[in-house]
Amino acid sequence: MNYWRIMIFKDFIRKHVASGSRFFIFAMIFVSLSCVESYSPKLDVGEVDILVVDGFLDTSDSTVVVKLSKANVLGGDTALIKVEHAVITVESNEGSSYDVVEQSPGIYHATEIPIDPSKQYRVHVSVNNAEYESDFEGIKKTPEIDSITWKPGDGETRIYVNAHDATNSTHYYRWDYTETYEYNAGVFSAYKFEGTNVVARDYNDYIFTCWKTTESSSIRINSTIQLQSDVVRDFNLIRLPVGTIKLSQRYSVLVKQRALSESEYDFLDQLEKTTESIGSLFDPQPSQVPGNIHSLTAGANALGYFSAGNSTSKRFFLAFYELPEALRKVNEPYCGVDTICVRPRAFLCVKDVGELDGTELIGAGIYDGGSLIGYTLSYPFCADCRTQGGVLQKPSFWP
């Protein structure tokens, strides 16, 4: 994969007068190129044995969730290797300890932990004859999200988040979000097969409108430590390019906000720098971002973070018709329709109804002077909205 940036300065012609009467004319073409290619280096590592700990103590419902997994060799299988049968405890800095038990493979839970916001907590993991421990983490209270707003941008719609902490103590913010959007299939399917018969669909059978939900995976953090007051104004959380299917009908996002400690902010900032925003000219050299989990056993390695706190959330809606004219576009997949005939080869049909194998979907009927002579034919990726990952069930919060 090669993409070139080409700058050609054509007609770069200048007249240059020297020594009174002589003219020098020159034309110059300058081509400057830079190029990004995919690259897969040969690695000389055999096996990696690194335990990854992802733990969170949620003060709002007094629960702890710890996920244990193992790192994969780069370029090999990326399937998550869950780590089972670990013995996990959460400990406070005053000595109390609570067991966290395995609920499903690799996922450990504890509930009803008496939480004292003035204390600090850490996680202790014992698995495969090795011991691991996190640093003690304090509990930070997360302020409410003030508002979620949007503005049309240059070829995109931008979603912003605003928050503040009147006590001037939050300073480090993280947002995760869950997007849900309503969209339609390219072709409305009014009929369906029942056996080999074509019958009209019920309202409940329509496969035209779907809702899809996606979780954010990128790290979105912001710090107000440089500001005089603890105010996040217009932090651009999401950019939706013009024509995206997310805004084709109605779009909603649930933003979860969490206050971070300085060290967790640093950890996420490093994690983001070394895995997301790299590739520019002035990037720092990447390096391992270990987090606050340490191995207590020689030879064992661990990565990850254990944190404590609560999150606040707010939901936001935006409908297609609210967009300005310039952004009111939808890039729909190409959905040509074929025709099929009810009676064999009654007119220019690709197939007859009897020749279909049932995987096709039927669009609308074709009538000739009141009598049905055929149907428009489409395929699931055009006519079944579920093929694009959505579900037919309207979410409860949808207006």
Next chain:
Amino acid sequence: MNYSRILIFCCLLFSLRSLKAQERLTVVHDSISFDQLVTEIESKTPYHFYYDSRNTDSLKVSVRAEDKDLNTILGQILSGTALHFAIDRNHRIFITEGREIMTELPTNFFGKGIQQTQPTPGVAFDYTAYEKREKQKKLIESRLYSIGPKSTNMQGKGTLAGSVRDASSGEPVIGASVYVENPLIGASTDQFGYYSITLPKGRYEMKIKSVGMKATVRQLMVYADGKLEIELDQDVTPLKEVVIESEKDVRVSSVQMGMERLDIKTMKNMPLALGETDIMKIVLTLPGVQTVGEGTVGLNVRGGATNQNLILFNDAVVYNPSHLFGFFSTFNPDVLKNVELYKSGITADYGGRLSSVLDVTSREGNLKKISGSGGISPITGRISLEGPIVKDKTSFLLGARTTYSDWILGKLHDKDLSHSKASFFDLNLNITHKFNEKNSLYLSGYMSKDKFKLAADTTYSYSDKNATIKWKHIFNNKLYAVVTGGISRYSYNIESIVNPVNAFDMGFRIQQINGKVDFNYYLNSKHTITAGLSTIRYNLSPGNYRPHGSESLVTPNLLQHEQGQESAIYIGDNFEVSPKLSLYAGIRYSYYQALGPKDAYTYPDGVAKTARVIQDTLHYMAGKSIATYHGAEPRFSIRYSLGQKSSVKLSYNRMRQYIQMLSNTTAITPTDIWKLSDGYVKPQIGDQYSAGFYTTLRGSTIDISIEGYYKMMQNTADYKNGASLLLNHHIETDIVSARGKAYGAEFMIRKSSGKLNGWISYTYSRTFLQAKSVNESESVNHGAWYPASYDKPHAFNFVGNYKISRRFNFSLNTTYSTGRPITLPVATYELGGALRLSYSDRNHYRIPDYFRMDLSINIEGNHKVKKLAHSSWSFAVYNLTGRNNAYSVYFKSENGQIKGYKLSIFAQPIPTITYNFRF
């Protein structure tokens, strides 16, 4: 033409025979008219003058001749004028302009008959200005110069001193060799073109050679101490196949090792990137000099970091020698004179950096006439103007260069690019004034500025400014002193205004004011002693973060200023023990103090320094010493000749560096910060041992050198994983102290003359660092030795010039090196629902090898000497093979997948055309 030749021969044959005028007479006058002199001579002798008074009516002559023959008297009077004389047997003296009348046929004109008369220069009928100068040169070369008052006591020695200047511009010639062959005694001119040579009294033929100049000789009779000013003609053949000529002896015979001198003419012949002669790129073709990547100016010399090079421009320190991310260097090729790079055997007069000294010198400006030059390439335009302010006394040189890339970027259709901005300029001004023979003053000013904005909203700008004043005083033939004062300032600024709430300005500034006195004492023919003292005051503002605009909520964040004072005293002796053995021994003692006002944090012993464990804050008052470091820096070199053509050299030097650049990016970037040594950041100390063998083949046209070195470095800075260097109030918590070792061997074969000339070099070098601490977070790779990020074991360079004709010249440059080390991700893991990367040990892997080939063709205009403007075209292709050399390799998590990418900057052949002119 032929017709006139025959005619003249006939005339000569029948009417004129040469005669040696035997009559002796005494003529003593201060400035009388030529006519008066003629009258006097005609009255005292039987001779009669024939001349055109139009040629002589403005001529005033001074003559001091006692009991001399007429030939000598006339020679004395007319030297330095365009007039010639000829005497025939009929006591007629012909004074002609431009050409000499030959009063007899050349010896052996008819192939037989040996006439033992005074040799007369052969007659050339097509006298161009060039040949006229040649003739004059011959005249001067055959004249015997008496040094000191004539005496009969020929015991003891005499010291001859003076300067070597360019005859056409009056500028000093640096690094010219001045020597006699029997016994072999030599000297070379210093940065002022000044030389001093002590010879046993007697008769000598002294040779003078220099890069790009015609070699000449002077016949000397040394009676006592005296002065001799020497003018050299430029090698007018603009095809520089002989430019390195004078260096060929120097490499073998000089005690200096590990030094490369490049003349601007050599550099102008090399292939260009982006249409400009770039000294930094040319220096990179020398063995032992490497860079981490394309489009960066940082040099890594013999395993040194990019901040360990002392880059001097006319004695002022340049902190960032690059324009546009290093695509250009900040030195305007039109004002440059030469570049010297010292890799080892650094003499005691230089100090302050560990790895190398890159001494860039600009020209002084033409003392004789106004002239200028310039060039236009697709990206840049440059012009320079020079000339006398007071003829032969004061000259100026003004150079300016800028880019029109802003204008070009604006024309582009690509939105990212047309919103980008990139501009730079640099300015140079030199003024030289000669008060008298003993006192000269040199003023030099330099400024460069860059500003760029890459699609995004953040504008970066940086600027280097410096000025120096230098006064040279000659006490006597043996001793002179130079007093230098200067100021250098480097600053950068980052400005972001897109979101009014977060709009900010961030600035960094370093300033140094320095003063020094250097003495040069030519004790005798065996000893040259240099000594001096210097002091530098540093003022550093490591970061200043301010709100921009009234809406901005940004809290100002001002990092404490840093102050430091670095002083040094040195003495060195160049001792020629015997013609075979010479040595240099020097010592420098440097003393550094980090000074208040400053608040310094204290940390408990034994634990890793982090912001969380800060114990206390100590306040130091203004001028109070926070930390003091000092130490001796011995320097030693020795040369032993193995016959006329070969020599071996050894050297040792220790360097101390009290200022370091902090950067955890691989290349020098505009946002790198400098840090003065303080209580936590100790000065870097480097020791280098090197040995070399030098020989010449085929009548000194090919020289071969082999040098090896071993180097140890203490207290070099490396960084903790994920260090944050900008606006860090306790930067010591992110730095780890490392030690380093580097070793290598450099081979070079250079052919310096002939139609085909150039060099081939191969370097094997390794550089390792070790950061070991009881605290794991302050160790790198668990305390093991690891390759530095500029460790590139194999490097090969070929630079070749081929002269097709007098006007066409073709050159090719090929570079290969091992890819630099890199830290690669080795594993993936899931955290927070996304795939993340786990990295290898630091610098465990390497990026792909680097290879590049460049080509350039220079086409000169015609060689008529009298022309309004001389012009030349350069056509060059950078990266001829279009190889996608990796600038960086990186990995990104995209849609749940980890993808590796390789970024190449110049990934396609880049042709450029440059038009150069001078007038």
